[in-house]
Amino acid sequence: MILIIYAHPYPDKSTVNAAMLKQAATHPDVVIRSLYALYPDFNIDVEAEQRAVEKADLVVLQHPMYWYSYPPLMKLWIDNVFTHGWAYGKHAHALKDKPLLWAVTTGGDEDHFGIGAHPGFSVLAQPLQATAIYCHMRWLEPVVFHGAYTADPTALHTHLEYYSARLTAGKED
Known part of the structure; x- marks a missing residue:
């Protein structure tokens, strides 16, 4: 099973994320958990x-980039769900060797993240990658769609096919 943990506070404003979810839903073994729909009060059912x-055979964290990070409910989800003794710690094994795929959209173009004082996009993945490593998960190369505000239909189509292929490959990795 492919589990997509989706966090977008304004999902009706994101054509790219909506298209990604629609594409992902064509896989028969995909389960999508939309955090803002499930937990509008931020009261996460940890169990x-x-x-x-x-x-899940593959865990996907999908969200838009929010001020160079995750939306607040995604961060809270990680904080609450990845508990000591379950996700990490001496006897933790729930996440061991489970692949983690980060699927993120950005409003800015790719060059926005590598110019001037900006650190470059790969640096922004480091906290989540470190979390995966700490929990003994297998970090997969992220799926990133830059420039979501001005998404070109051809580029979006190519991205959706790539995302679909990565979901299939990630489950098998």
């Missing part, structure tokens, strides 16, 4: 989320 993650 339900941990059960969902345990069943």
Whole structure:
């Protein structure tokens, strides 16, 4: 099973994320958990989320880039669900060797993240990559769609096919 943990506070404003979810839903073994729909009060059901993650062959964290990070509910989800003794620690094994794919969209073009004082996009992945490593997960190369505000239909189509292929490959990795 491919588990997509999706966090977008304004999903109706994101054509790219909506298209990505629609494409992902064509896979018969995809389960999408939309955090802002499930937990509008930010009161996460940790046990339900941990059960969902345990069943997954691939965990995907999909969201838009928010001020060079995750939306608040995604961060809270990680903080609450990845608990000591379950996700990390001496006897933790729930996430061991489970692949993690980061699927992120940005409003800015790719060059926005590598000019001037900007650190470059790969640096922005480091906190999530470190979390995956700490929890003994297998970090997969992220799927990134830059320039979501002005998405060219051809580029979007290519990205959707790439995302679909990565979902299939990530489950098998």
